[in-house]
Amino acid sequence: MLQELGVVREQIDTIDAQMLALLNERAKCAQHVGEIKAKYGEAGHVYRPEREAQVLRRIQDLNAGPLPNESVTFFFREVMSACLSLENPLGVAFLGPLGTFSESAAVKHFGHAARLAPQSTIDDVFREVESGHAQYGVAPVENSTEGAVGRTLDLLLGSSLQICGEVVLRIHQHLMTRESELGHIRKVYSHAQSLAQCHEWLNRSLPGVPRISVGSNAEAARLASLEPGTAAIAGEAASERYGLPRLVESIEDEPNNTTRFLVLGRHDAGRTGSDKTSLIMSASNRPGAVHELLAPLADAGVSMNRLESRPARAALWEYVFYVDIEGHRDDPAVKTALDALASRAAYLKILGSYPQAVY
Numbered sequence: 001m002l003q004e005l006g007v008v009r010e011q012i013d014t015i016d017a018q019m020l021a022l023l024n025e026r027a028k029c030a031q032h033v034g035e036i037k038a039k040y041g042e043a044g045h046v047y048r049p050e051r052e053a054q055v056l057r058r059i060q061d062l063n064a065g066p067l068p069n070e071s072v073t074f075f076f077r078e079v080m081s082a083c084l085s086l087e088n089p090l091g092v093a094f095l096g097p098l099g100t101f102s103e104s105a106a107v108k109h110f111g112h113a114a115r116l117a118p119q120s121t122i123d124d125v126f127r128e129v130e131s132g133h134a135q136y137g138v139a140p141v142e143n144s145t146e147g148a149v150g151r152t153l154d155l156l157l158g159s160s161l162q163i164c165g166e167v168v169l170r171i172h173q174h175l176m177t178r179e180s181e182l183g184h185i186r187k188v189y190s191h192a193q194s195l196a197q198c199h200e201w202l203n204r205s206l207p208g209v210p211r212i213s214v215g216s217n218a219e220a221a222r223l224a225s226l227e228p229g230t231a232a233i234a235g236e237a238a239s240e241r242y243g244l245p246r247l248v249e250s251i252e253d254e255p256n257n258t259t260r261f262l263v264l265g266r267h268d269a270g271r272t273g274s275d276k277t278s279l280i281m282s283a284s285n286r287p288g289a290v291h292e293l294l295a296p297l298a299d300a301g302v303s304m305n306r307l308e309s310r311p312a313r314a315a316l317w318e319y320v321f322y323v324d325i326e327g328h329r330d331d332p333a334v335k336t337a338l339d340a341l342a343s344r345a346a347y348l349k350i351l352g353s354y355p356q357a358v359y
């Protein structure tokens, strides 16, 4: 056996050396790209969301296995993250603390070479990017079970920031504890939203055990790592951050639980052919107004992915509508629809066009 293993390990060593040489070749190309951008006065636009989406989609198309698309996508994202950091490391603000799902979303999108800056509120995430302290921000916008994140929607209304990307994260909640059996757990810590997402599992598996709601999942994991007889419900990032073993994995009641995050910056993204555009509109308060407002989309053959209404904060209009449409604002059909919307809507704000999330 040892001889057979030795032969294959030698092959692996040779391949690793080739991969290393190729990775550094690629990194030199990225440095060269950086020099070209600087020469044409675009040094500030190092991060190119449309290019990254194209690279990842192409890799998925080329992938012949046995590695699954999820693994090769993760790997190439990290490669781009490292290459980009040679051009100019990115500062990315997100809703902290470290160990939350927002951190996982930021890492999933920007890779480990980005300089992550945890913030205490979604308002601070916006502020950090608006002030230029961070180049980009990551903010949750909707969860498949809990619905819209109202604060993010409200801030988009008044902010000058643009949406340049989206991240879709599968939310897996794990029960983590230093205890070896469920029977030893006398208290469960978690964020209220995570407790709600695991409500049925808790009723079934830990009946009568008090559930304590705390500020974040990461805080729950920190407490459970210190206090014997307790557990936390949190994601993988928290379990790794606090070295807390996962006793039962994926305990969320809804197996397709996902959260969508927006990537915010001071520019949006170029066209990739598989894009989204986000808008805010308001209609006057009379019967049929909303239907009339949305008609230009159907007329131009543009699909709507999402429609969310929020009470307007200024009493000028009763409601504002957050609309996601398929396509880029430079696509002819989208352009036609946006021109028609601009002439009908009492208020129209284009939040940005950006590549659809690459999973």
Ligand SMILES: O=C(O)C(=O)C[C@]1(C(=O)O)C=C[C@@H](O)C=C1
Residues within 6 Å of the ligand: 030, 033, 034, 046, 047, 048, 049, 051, 052, 055, 079, 080, 081, 083, 084, 087
């Ligand atoms: O193509 C570019 O513009 C690059 O800067 C190179 C590269 C890459 O590594 O492929 C790196 C960062 C950008 O966000 C996109 C792509």
